[in-house]
Amino acid sequence: MKILDKPLQDAEITHPDKIVWKQPPIDKALFISYLAEVSRFMLPFLENRALTAIRFPHGVPGESFFQKNCPDYAPEFIQTAAVGDHRYIICNDLATLIWLGNQMTVEYHVPFQTIGSDRPLEIVFDLDPADRSDFPLAVKAALQIKKILDRLEITGYPKLSGSRGLQIHIPTAGSGLTYPDSRIFTSFIARLLVENFPADFTTERLKKKRGNRLYIDYVQHAPGKTIICPYSPRGKEGATVAVPLCWEEVNESLRMEHYTIPSVLGRIARGPCPMQDFFRQENRSLSTVVASLKKQVPVLSSAGRH
Numbered sequence: 001m002k003i004l005d006k007p008l009q010d011a012e013i014t015h016p017d018k019i020v021w022k023q024p025p026i027d028k029a030l031f032i033s034y035l036a037e038v039s040r041f042m043l044p045f046l047e048n049r050a051l052t053a054i055r056f057p058h059g060v061p062g063e064s065f066f067q068k069n070c071p072d073y074a075p076e077f078i079q080t081a082a083v084g085d086h087r088y089i090i091c092n093d094l095a096t097l098i099w100l101g102n103q104m105t106v107e108y109h110v111p112f113q114t115i116g117s118d119r120p121l122e123i124v125f126d127l128d129p130a131d132r133s134d135f136p137l138a139v140k141a142a143l144q145i146k147k148i149l150d151r152l153e154i155t156g157y158p159k160l161s162g163s164r165g166l167q168i169h170i171p172t173a174g175s176g177l178t179y180p181d182s183r184i185f186t187s188f189i190a191r192l193l194v195e196n197f198p199a200d201f202t203t204e205r206l207k208k209k210r211g212n213r214l215y216i217d218y219v220q221h222a223p224g225k226t227i228i229c230p231y232s233p234r235g236k237e238g239a240t241v242a243v244p245l246c247w248e249e250v251n252e253s254l255r256m257e258h259y260t261i262p263s264v265l266g267r268i269a270r271g272p273c274p275m276q277d278f279f280r281q282e283n284r285s286l287s288t289v290v291a292s293l294k295k296q297v298p299v300l301s302s303a304g305r306h
Helices: 028-046 094-102 132-151 179-196 261-270 285-294
Strands: 019-021 050-055 065-067 079-083 086-090 105-111 122-128 157-160 166-171 214-217 226-228
Touching: 019 028, 028 094, 028 105, 028 261, 050 086, 086 094, 094 105, 122 132, 122 179, 132 166, 132 179, 132 214, 179 214, 179 285
Parallel strands: none
Antiparallel strands: 050 065, 050 105, 079 086, 105 226, 122 166, 122 214, 157 166
16 A cells, blocks of 8 residues: 555645554555545545545544534535535545545445435345354345346346445436335345245344344335445454455355455456446336336246245
8 A cells, every 4th residue: 555645635634654453554644545546436436425424533443433414623625415404524526535534534324315316326235144254144145136136137236345244236327216116126135035045034123033044134225324335444353345346256255354455455456346337337127127016016936046
């Protein structure tokens, strides 16, 4: 990792030697260099969205807090937008991203819609096992969802959460789908998984009733809910990252701890982002599938079966 060759105007970096992660050893200068390097991939997912930041003022692990409101001391170039009772930061440019990094913002969470819109840009499946040791179940769920999406001619993009599991992003821009529409689709997929693999997956919201099964979370895709932004670091020991993957990487060899700030920097230097065409993906068949589900017409009744 390298330190920025030139500090950005208005984005002063203070205490560059402050430790953010002890293992691997990453100080603030190196952390901000990471943000600068991944900004070309990360900023499109932050653009015009109300940012929920998680700051770790003393480094990771350590005390952290959510920040929805832009602080009074933010410089003038920081853009904001009022949503409900909060005035959120809108991270549309590198200077804002670097300023946030200097404020020890480690995690970047965004809603599914842009400012001023009530319709989602994407559908996201959050495959979150109870523990990292159950990560193979997230891999299995992701691959089963991929089979269903392929048969429906829908493109999804896998991503490590950087915490315990996997997430699948499905672009919906241009489809006209509403949040209730997306709920119809996500519940359909979740139901197929649970029906075909009841010992592995569940939609039970009470943790004590799930046992060792993977929770297929389709409820969280709703207004006001957020998801970790692609390429955001996580406030976890090991400096893991919510990194996009190619589908061929989603296999039994996949390990969360292999995708860290240092390794992701090497990764983006070697090749393109797996989500590089995300905002050009139309997924035209998605609205047709949802329309069929609304009519309660069976769609791929055998999808997901061996």
